Amino acid sequence: MRILIFLSAFVIASGCSRHKAPEGLRVVSLSPGITEIIYAIGAQDALYGITSHCTWPPEALREKESVGDFSFPSMEKIALIQPSLILAAGDGQGKAISHLTNAGYNVRVFHPADISELFRHIIEIGRLTGKEKKASELVADMKKDIRSIPKVKNKSVFIEVCPQPLIAASDKTFLSSVCEIIGLKNIAVFKDSYPGVNAEWLIRQKPDFILLTGSSEEEFRALHPYIKNAKLLRPSDIDIIVRPGPRITRGMREIYYLAEDAEKKQ
Amino acid sequence: MMIFENFSAGYDRGFVIRGISCRLDAGKIYALIGPNAAGKTTMLRSIIRDVPLRSGGIIIDGNDTAYLTSSELAKKVSYAPSEMHPAFDYSVLEFVAMGRFAVNRAFWETEEDINRTHEAIIAMGLESVRRRSVAQLSSGQKQSCLLAQIMAKDTDIILLDEPAAHLDIAHRTDFFGKVLEMKNNARKSFIITFHDLNDALNAADEFILLKEGEVAAVKKRDEINEETLSSLYGTELSICEFSGGRRAVLPLLGH
Amino acid sequence: MRGKKDFMLILAGAAAAGVFVFFLSVCLGHEGFGIPEDAILRLRMTRALCGAAAGAALAAAGVAYQTVLANPLADPYLLGSSSGAVFGIAALSFFGISRAGVLFPVTAGICSCLTVAAVLKIAGRSFSKKNIILSGVAVNFFLSAAVIFLISFRKKEFFSLIYFMMGDLGETRMSLISASVIIAAAGSLFLFYKSRFLNALAAGKTLSRQLGCDWKKESLIALIAASVVTGAAVSVSGTIGFIGLMAPHIARKFTGSDARFLLPVSASTGAILLMLSDLAAKNLLFPQEIPVGVVTAMLGAPFFLWIYRK
Numbered sequence: 001m002r003i004l005i006f007l008s009a010f011v012i013a014s015g016c017s018r019h020k021a022p023e024g025l026r027v028v029s030l031s032p033g034i035t036e037i038i039y040a041i042g043a044q045d046a047l048y049g050i051t052s053h054c055t056w057p058p059e060a061l062r063e064k065e066s067v068g069d070f071s072f073p074s075m076e077k078i079a080l081i082q083p084s085l086i087l088a089a090g091d092g093q094g095k096a097i098s099h100l101t102n103a104g105y106n107v108r109v110f111h112p113a114d115i116s117e118l119f120r121h122i123i124e125i126g127r128l129t130g131k132e133k134k135a136s137e138l139v140a141d142m143k144k145d146i147r148s149i150p151k152v153k154n155k156s157v158f159i160e161v162c163p164q165p166l167i168a169a170s171d172k173t174f175l176s177s178v179c180e181i182i183g184l185k186n187i188a189v190f191k192d193s194y195p196g197v198n199a200e201w202l203i204r205q206k207p208d209f210i211l212l213t214g215s216s217e218e219e220f221r222a223l224h225p226y227i228k229n230a231k232l233l234r235p236s237d238i239d240i241i242v243r244p245g246p247r248i249t250r251g252m253r254e255i256y257y258l259a260e261d262a263e264k265k266q
Numbered sequence: 267m268m269i270f271e272n273f274s275a276g277y278d279r280g281f282v283i284r285g286i287s288c289r290l291d292a293g294k295i296y297a298l299i300g301p302n303a304a305g306k307t308t309m310l311r312s313i314i315r316d317v318p319l320r321s322g323g324i325i326i327d328g329n330d331t332a333y334l335t336s337s338e339l340a341k342k343v344s345y346a347p348s349e350m351h352p353a354f355d356y357s358v359l360e361f362v363a364m365g366r367f368a369v370n371r372a373f374w375e376t377e378e379d380i381n382r383t384h385e386a387i388i389a390m391g392l393e394s395v396r397r398r399s400v401a402q403l404s405s406g407q408k409q410s411c412l413l414a415q416i417m418a419k420d421t422d423i424i425l426l427d428e429p430a431a432h433l434d435i436a437h438r439t440d441f442f443g444k445v446l447e448m449k450n451n452a453r454k455s456f457i458i459t460f461h462d463l464n465d466a467l468n469a470a471d472e473f474i475l476l477k478e479g480e481v482a483a484v485k486k487r488d489e490i491n492e493e494t495l496s497s498l499y500g501t502e503l504s505i506c507e508f509s510g511g512r513r514a515v516l517p518l519l520g521h
Numbered sequence: 522m523r524g525k526k527d528f529m530l531i532l533a534g535a536a537a538a539g540v541f542v543f544f545l546s547v548c549l550g551h552e553g554f555g556i557p558e559d560a561i562l563r564l565r566m567t568r569a570l571c572g573a574a575a576g577a578a579l580a581a582a583g584v585a586y587q588t589v590l591a592n593p594l595a596d597p598y599l600l601g602s603s604s605g606a607v608f609g610i611a612a613l614s615f616f617g618i619s620r621a622g623v624l625f626p627v628t629a630g631i632c633s634c635l636t637v638a639a640v641l642k643i644a645g646r647s648f649s650k651k652n653i654i655l656s657g658v659a660v661n662f663f664l665s666a667a668v669i670f671l672i673s674f675r676k677k678e679f680f681s682l683i684y685f686m687m688g689d690l691g692e693t694r695m696s697l698i699s700a701s702v703i704i705a706a707a708g709s710l711f712l713f714y715k716s717r718f719l720n721a722l723a724a725g726k727t728l729s730r731q732l733g734c735d736w737k738k739e740s741l742i743a744l745i746a747a748s749v750v751t752g753a754a755v756s757v758s759g760t761i762g763f764i765g766l767m768a769p770h771i772a773r774k775f776t777g778s779d780a781r782f783l784l785p786v787s788a789s790t791g792a793i794l795l796m797l798s799d800l801a802a803k804n805l806l807f808p809q810e811i812p813v814g815v816v817t818a819m820l821g822a823p824f825f826l827w828i829y830r831k
Binding site for chain 3: 311314315316335336337338339340341343344345346347350352353354355356357360364365367368371373374375380
């Protein structure tokens with residue numbers, strides 16, 4: 001089925017390329033984080049397509065055409081938009097990216113490993129969309145913001161992605177590097193970014209905090225009644241901590257305050 | 267002992283038996299004979315309600331079988347198919363003991379159950395193989411197992427479907443010898459379909475002639491002659507007589 | 522002939538082996554052998570309990586399916602019974618019902634009954650060995666697709682349910698575990714109580730009738746009980762294939778085919794097999810986990826072929 005969709009997208013795409021492509025920059029963003037960056041640097045006029053997960057800013061889904069799911073975007077919709085540039089996040093999008101690249105699209109993957117790489121990516125997106133100035137202003141603001149966030153002292157954290165089966169965000173992820181900046185050391189040191197782990201192992205590692213991104217506190221407690229000592233941190237808005245985008249500084253602040261509150265409660 | 271009253275049975279597709287009315291006496295061996303596709307197996311299986319009833323009924327010891335429970339019926343009538351292919355390795359001992367389930371459904375067999383089982387195994391000469399799996403036995407031994415199971419059940423009426431179809435002449439003689447013993451010593455009644463008419467002529471007391479799902483006649487052994495058999499099977503048959511009243515039937519083959 | 526006394530001996534042996542392996546799966550971990558700290562002890566005991574209960578239940582259901590259908594290849598997984606149960610659970614989560622308790626095993630049991638009914642209907646009246654397996658495979662494919670379709674609407678639980686479809690013993694919600702264990706135990710005990718009927722049914726339709734067993738009624742009862750037991754097992758463990766196939770065949774080597782002996786020994790064998798498979802699933806790539814259904818399938822699929830060729 002997917003092959004069929006791909007083939008038809010391919011036919012449409014190659015058919016279109018023979019005609020005259022529309023003038024100007026036509027960007028499709030396949031990542032909520034990138035969509036946020038584009039809006040933050042004021043380049044949204046060049047944005048023609050986003051995914052159904054791009055919920056911020058709220059007007060994005062109203063103004064822009066959705067090309068569907070993050071991992072399985074509709075090749076036909078993308079072909080109809082005739083983008084001159086596709087920006088993707090990479091993680092979990094391998095299939096879509098290779099299909100789009102094979103179809104001859106200009107695909108750029110932005111998969112930041114840490115905050116400084118995110119800054120470089122923001123500058124690069126600014127360059128690609130002709131908003132260099134706004135981009136460097138944004139980066140400067142974010143850097144300033146981060147400097148003002150207090151740090152937790154030498155605490156360890158486990159970042160939960162899915163409660164059952166238990167899946168972690170390892171030290172190879174962007175979220176992990178962000179936690180490290182505010183003083184939370186990730187205990188999940190693995191080759192994979194999102195390894196499934198054993199609950200026994202988690203009990204033994206005795207992390208100070210468990211940062212929940214895939215379940216609520218009650219859900220996690222119900223599924224893992226034997227993990228008792230770690231304090232659960234559940235941000236009110238998951239998007240601001242998992243998306244490599246302009247709001248990450250808010251996310252970092254939120255994690256810090258959650259950790260501080262949890263410490264105080266004790 | 268057993269009265270058929272306008273008895274009809276059969277599946278929508280498959281063999282059907284129709285309008286059978288006859289009366290069978292206790293302590294006799296009835297041979298159910300007739301050409302292929304006459305409905306012999308269907309008739310036997312319909313007696314134990316393995317084939318759906320269409321109309322009429324069978325009365326055994328004054329009870330209409332349609333109103334008996336499965337276990338009540340099983341205490342009156344036993345049936346052995348011509349072939350069996352057990353899916354699992356039940357031992358001969360376990361297989362024969364299953365016959366007692368029809369009599370006693372308690373979780374464990376009683377001492378009487380165990381004694382009856384052993385008697386049946388000894389009577390059928392299965393002692394040497396009693397720990398072997400039934401599935402691994404020869405056809406003759408399988409038939410003996412079935413008869414032993416029926417012996418352990420101890421019902422008055424026993425239905426056998428071509429029991430000797432796969433047995434050689436010595437085993438056949440041996441097998442029918444045991445059937446005759448059961449008839450004479452325990453006054454059991456048998457309805458048997460015969461693969462070989464000669465066995466029927468030598469073992470049976472009476473003959474049920476079945477043709478196209480209907481009973482043509484019930485005849486005594488000495489009423490059976492060349493004419494009845496020839497017209498039943500639609501081919502010319504001759505009967506030879508030997509000393510001691512034994513008879514054999516032969517087809518007329520032109521050379 | 523074996524009687525009560527032999528039964529007690531065999532039962533004691535089977536129970537002792539089960540308890541030993543339970544002890545092993547509690548004490549044996551990545552760090553070596555020993556009694557672990559409290560939290561880990563509880564975790565491992567819950568997990569071993571799930572494994573033992575699900576393994577025993579699947580094996581008991583396997584014995585029942587095999588004897589009733591007189592088919593040595595029958596198994597809750599191959600018959601589609603497990604997939605039916607998973608479909609029931611996926612349907613519950615589709616409607617947003619996640620409060621685990623009695624509802625899960627009951628729904629799973631009902632769905633698994635309906636699935637077995639459908640599989641047998643499709644296979645036709647003859648109940649031939651291959652027809653049943655083929656129709657089971659077809660229904661399995663259909664239900665797996667239906668489950669994925671259902672959970673596509675629930676992005677949040679998507680991965681959990683996919684993992685559940687591969688077999689997962691990480692369940693810790695006590696209300697769900699206790700409800701499932703009670704239902705599975707009650708169903709298995711009922712099947713055990715019906716052992717002599719199962720023996721009669723194994724002889725086939727015609728012979729079971731001459732043994733005084735109402736074939737239609739008794740096989741229906743046994744199939745329903747086996748499916749309810751499967752549903753309870755699936756609600757704590759997900760789809761775990763081949764335990765219900767392997768355990769009865771291994772147990773037959775020790776006890777023969779008499780269901781009175783075969784059922785309890787199979788249950789113990791099933792519990793042991795699943796606990797050992799889970800030990801492997803937990804520790805082979807520690808601290809990462811392999812779904813336990815993957816381990817049992819790797820053992821079970823060759824076993825299936827071996828039985829098939831026999």
